[in-house]
Amino acid sequence: MSPSPTPTRRWIALTGLLVAEAMNLLDSTITTVAAPVIRAGLYGTASDTQWIAAAYTLPFAVALVPGGRLGDIHGRRRLFVIGVCGFLLASTACTAAPTMTALLAARVVQGCFAGLVVPQTIGLIRAAFDGPALGRALSLIGPVMGLTAVAGPVLGGLITHADLAGLSWRAVFLVNVPLGLLTLVCARFLDEDRPARRPGLDVPGFLLSGAVAAAFVIPTINGGTSWVLLAAGFLGAAVLAAHVRRRGASGRDPVFEPSLFHDRGFPAALASSVLYFAVSTGVVFTVVLHVEDGLHRSVLASSLTVLPFSAGLAVSSLLAGQLLLPRTGPGLMFAGIVLLAAGLVWGVAVPSWLPAALGVSGLGGGLVTVPFFAVALSRVRPHETGSAAGLLNAVQQLGGTFGVAVLGGAYLGTRSLTAPFVVSLALGTALTLSVALMLGARAGGTAHSHAPCDCAPG
Template identity: 55%
Template sequence: MLTKTRWAAFAVLLTAEAMNLLDATIVQVAGPVIHAHLPGPAADVPWFSAAYTLPFAVLLITGGRLGDVLGRAKVFKIGVTGFVLASLACAAAPEAGLLIGARVVQGAAAALIIPQTIGLIRVLFDGDELAKALGTIGPVMGLSAVSGPLLGGLLTQAVSWRAVFLVNVPLGLAVLLASRLLREDRAETRPKLDVVGTLLVVAGTGLLVYPLIQPGETPLLAVGAAILVVFAVHQRRTRAPLVEPSLFAHRGFPAALAGSLLFFAVMTGLMQVVPMQLQLGLGVDVRTAGLTLLPLSAGLAVSSWFAGTWLVPRFGARVMYAGLALLLAGLLGALGGYPWPLLGAMALCGLGMGTFTVPFFSTALHRVRPHETGSAAGLLNAVQQLGGTLGVALLGGLYLSSGAATAALGLAAVLTCAAAVAVTPMLSSRPAP
């Protein structure tokens, strides 16, 4: 395949990544406005976001394995089609219950799309080009996530909350039209789908995530954890595991999962707390709340480029620590007040996030072999979504219970320090033979 065509196909995959991850956060700022237009209980508001992230998280591992079995390009196209149709249903929803139902379908479709991208990228590139492409994934994921509240605020204020979902339609159609550039790819040895493992991981992850969103359901955490233990035992015994056991043969990948959980808890929780503090605590409008995150997005974009082109090639995975240090400084700086101290702190947080994500994702995926691709992509993305949900629940819940952002930002600082400890084993990871 010609170089220009390969990079065009890569752009299609990145657009799909951005579209899906944007949708995970774009409703955060628009939620109160949607609630005002689609009356119902106040408990509906967090579910406008959670109805997407919950099925997204619990089905990602299964989505990755389906790509191994049926072909990644095929599953990718099915997922994009479902995502576009579900987006139209969200935009046309006449009441809150139907909107929440359509969001569930959106999340399930996203779980089919995202795990396929890494495998399809591996078909397009090798050597230095592959490393460069994989290093781009993290910044795109991070920038898409932080741009969600900004775009959601602007569209809601300027047009309507329904535009928040309609923006997916032209993007999705463009991805579908350009998906003919993708080459089919599947595991060399076609694995069987582990149905029992699928049911166990969906039930266990769902029961682990649901109580984080729905107050009063804390006992389900223990049930979810127990089911995941059963899932782990089942994976060791079955001949066709949903998650490749070889991923855990080196401590680098488990460390990446722990680091992803903690980092995205901070990142997503911060994007929840700041707009809440501005709208509920300071009384600013939805557009201003969204624009306050603009320095964060700009900082992430600039530092991602700088880290990918200069820092990581020279200093390698150690750049992760510089990113976490900048993020910690930004979190502490956010305690200084509004507007200018907060805006400067958001820029510093963005610089830290971009500096961290480039070396993190390229290092996390360094050891992944072709037959592990579906499992690795699904598991890494599932943990990211779980981390985001955990961040919203912990940081957002702490803010609502305390009435001040100080406690939430302090907890975010502690989690950032924990992430620095968690990723340490990744420094010794080496490329797979």
């Protein structure tokens, strides 16, 4: 599709896409702080606290890869609008839920529709923009994804504490209504987008990808780890990879484009995404757990403690996209990792300065997310867009779940932030290596014969 006719239309459309992405990702973490209040209000059990989040994140993670492919088949704008409408209705049902069972059922529906919405945004952005404007538009995805991943607990805690209009926790879900309506208004300025050739439907691949995502997410729901399920997840991933190769070799369309993995930079990008979101989401979760469970302080106190992380990420994302990245190039990610680690070290060394230390880590996070998504998407071709978007978002969800499980478990085992922060530093070391591989593949121009697009400055 050709770009929209006027710059105004394009930027209005982009606003709607970014708001939708933020709205859907926000619901992955917005109940982190509010969950105990929700459980008490609906007379739920102790295990319901974990399921309030998991009932959303599990179907969300499962639906992302098939959702990206369905956009390729039926049109990305169409799937985007259907997904937003369904998400709005499910959010309204969450707000009005009379019982815990009703709430969890509505959360499952929310997650399914979110899995239709999020994979479409990258393709729709690439359909609306070209040239340098495409780079500027794509550079906004990283800050939105990074900020919403860590802002959920802050926003959920503040909304619950404020008890808006006497709604208590119900306002946490009601906030989606104005965001969703704004998205639908902006969606009027979107052009339909789909590949030149409509791919086929890979039902076995859909089922396999869903089973793999579930095998990785389910073991962490109750705060434990099922090594049998995790092993099944890795085995399932190998089976899925073989299925995709075999189906592609036979001329049939698999659930995602195997050509993405011909360039070693994309697998390195997936690994980087898992590691970064494991650290950022896991750190915020363990700090909230420490403040509320360890220090026995209020929901508001935990929200204010992690607020500097979100604020730092927002500030550095803006600076990186508008000023730093065009001048330094994607190597800016290494400076971000150093700042992220420095904040964690400071938080362990001087616990009384924990909010300020988290602010430093947040500044580092923003320097990572902006160039990361630009580089990860720089070599993705039009027919690969749906698959790339679905996979990148899926591994973000899996990374966040992994971080909550591993870092949360480290905290619960010691009742100290030292252990989870040390684990985070180890994950940061692995992140440095995976980023180096991603940038090395980009510089070497591996596998793909086409030139990188303008979405990776520097």
